[in-house]
Amino acid sequence: MNGLFQLSVIIPVLNEEANLRELLPLISAHGGKFVVDLIVVDGGSKDNSVAVAQEFGAKVFELKEASRARQMNLGAKAAQGNTLYFVHADTRPLPSFAMDIQEARLRGFRAGCYRYQFDSDHWLLKINGWATRFNGPFSGGGDQTLFISTSLFQKLGGFKPDYCLMEDFELVRRIKKRWSFYIIPKSIVVSHRKYVNNSWLRVQLVNLYIFILFLMGVSPESLKKTYKKHLKHG
Missing domain, CATH: 1.20.5 (Single alpha-helices involved in coiled-coils or other helix-helix interfaces)
Structure with missing residues (x-):
């Protein structure tokens, strides 16, 4: 990778006030000089997500439409970094996330993600987390977060805006057809709320x-x- 590594973190949200209060300080504290943009794109929240994002210094864009694909595309359009990092509000990246992504980029990988583990000790959920270490057809879901070079994202045309579900897998499938996709051998933490x-x-x-x-x-x-x-x- 040529030039200075600059990371734009993009978070699509819908009613994620509580999660933003945890996630945004984490990114700001550990992103350091590498994070040039912290972007929150709101999809019509009814809570205080927008106000909280502004409180923590994020650049906020309001789409008024709950479409993660469109929200993330809007955030990417405003991003200034040469690498984009898409993060769901209920995930918790590692303190080393910026260095991990920089290392992957310096090794020549233009796109990739993390493994994950749930914020639960349930043994069945531990099986789910263990499975995310494999770079197979089920890898690359949004819960694993996604880093991708800005130039590659633009070349691919971003997320397909008509995908209101599976937008992450659809993009990763296109990436894998022509480029290597890297899974960082570390686990981020993901909420188990869908299992409640x-x-x-x-x-x-x-x-x-x-x-x-x-x-x-x-x-x-x-x-x-x-x-x-x-x-x-x-």
Whole structure:
């Protein structure tokens, strides 16, 4: 990678006030000189997400539309760094995240993600986390966060805006067709909140079903409807 490593952290949110109060200070404290942009893109929150993001010094953009793909594209358009780092509000990157990504970029990787572990000691969730170390067809989900060079993101045209679900897997599939995709051998922490109102088995089966439909080319809107139909959301 030529030139100074500059990282733009982009966080799409919808009603994530509490998570932002934890996540933004973490990124600011550990990103150091490498983070040139801390960008929050709100999708029409009804809570104080926007105010909290502003309080912690993030650049805030309001889309008024809960579409992670469109939110992340908007954030990327405003980013100044040569590397983009997309982070969900309920994940907690490691204190070493900026150095980890810089090392991967210096090794020639233009895109990649982390492994993850849940904020739960449940043995079944530990199995989920263990599986994220493999760079297979199920790798690259948004919970693993995603780093990608700005030039590659632009070359690929970003996230496909019509993808209201599986936008992360769709982009990673395009990346893998032509470039190496790197999984940083460290685990970030992910919220297990989707499992609070659904059993482990139910979540796994629904996720597998959605992934199969995705591979079959089912429309993103249909995927979203199916997902919401089969899982309870608290």
